[in-house]
Amino acid sequence: MPAGDTPSKRSYHHGDLRAALLDAAIEVIGERGLHGLSLRECARRADVSHAAPYRHFADKNALLLAIARRGFERLAAAGVAAMDGVGDPRDRLDAYGVAYVRFAVDNPVLFRVMFTAELDAAEGVEAGHVVDKGGEEGDEAGAFELLVESAAALIDDGDDPREAALAAWSLPHGLAMLVLDGRIPPAEAATPAQVERLMRTIFAAWRGPLS
């Protein structure tokens, strides 16, 4: 029973290892990339033995899934917040798109894990938002539903608003991916402000569709 422990050390138990592991994982991915992530390294950074993570995550994949879940929650919140108070449906789609790309640029690791991991095929994530199977509330409607509603106001009756929403989703998603992959010349997307301007230009050019 080690007595004189440093301010942080909680002797045997960690306190909130689960959260610490998630943070460590995000940090590691940011430094070494997704394939450079290892549970052991996360354990090391959390000052814990190499097998400790298995008390909180069944699997390496489970850890990534938890990260993705966190990301989807934040993305949905950002989308909802961006559309909040915006009345015109087209402006709502614009606002959503801008928030979407902004989120991706501000949280590259989360966004990558959300959409790059192969945990996709594995259940737990669906249609852009996390599925809470047997979850507590399940009140997370997903920002996609709001997209559909906004798109519905823009198209002819009889057309499928979900397809319009997909169009409204695909553009920011593609742009975000290209920016994150560095596929857009740095000259075009060096600073965040530049990215936002580019985004707005593109969305403006794209305005007028969906009808």
Added chain:
Amino acid sequence: MPAGDTPSKRSYHHGDLRAALLDAAIEVIGERGLHGLSLRECARRADVSHAAPYRHFADKNALLLAIARRGFERLAAAGVAAMDGVGDPRDRLDAYGVAYVRFAVDNPVLFRVMFTAELDAAEGVEAGHVVDKGGEEGDEAGAFELLVESAAALIDDGDDPREAALAAWSLPHGLAMLVLDGRIPPAEAATPAQVERLMRTIFAAWRGPLS
């Protein structure tokens, strides 16, 4: 010399191990996903010892990069072919987008490796096409240049055609990603024909921008 060799065993040397490894790798990724790829498994499938791949690829990353290179070549070819003979600039953009998504759906492994791998940061790939440093011909202009040209004919003088081309690139790219990730409800994108119809609907809705 070649001689009448039995279909398989070529005594000591393989014949064309490099290509065999690429094929094996694509196969493995298709079966087990990107993170399930291992050089040793590729070597096994090529009937070769576990270190043989290192005579052809400096690195696991080098293998992936070679796959990405192959993909970009084919994608560019498909894009060029799709636009060939199409006169109207807007129709050219449409044709490119359709070919783009079609390529992604038809070659999910290639597309994934092209845009998901972290080899992006490492040089060798740039702005959607492979950079042939000191390569032989380097005549690969990249389909992106054709996009820029087509977009240039659609926008006001003074606007940057590259930004318009980015808009024209982002939409199919995002759609392709979402389809590949299974993020689009299967009901919307179950069969290839369905995907193509969806694509055309989206592009039609999107028509009229860029001016």
Added chain:
DNA sequence: GAAAAATGTTGACGGTGACAACATCCGCTG
């Protein structure tokens, strides 16, 4: 206060990427 559940540790196993040293084969020069 003891049993039970939760959490953390140690040790082990097979698989993997990467390298070094060695073996074999091919093509070329003389």
Added chain:
DNA sequence: CAGCGGATGTTGTCACCGTCAACATTTTTC
């Protein structure tokens, strides 16, 4: 045709990783 050198494939090895089982410690519950 001899043989030599480079290309290609092999064996052996090392550290690291994911995962599990067995064990230790702490907290919670009755």
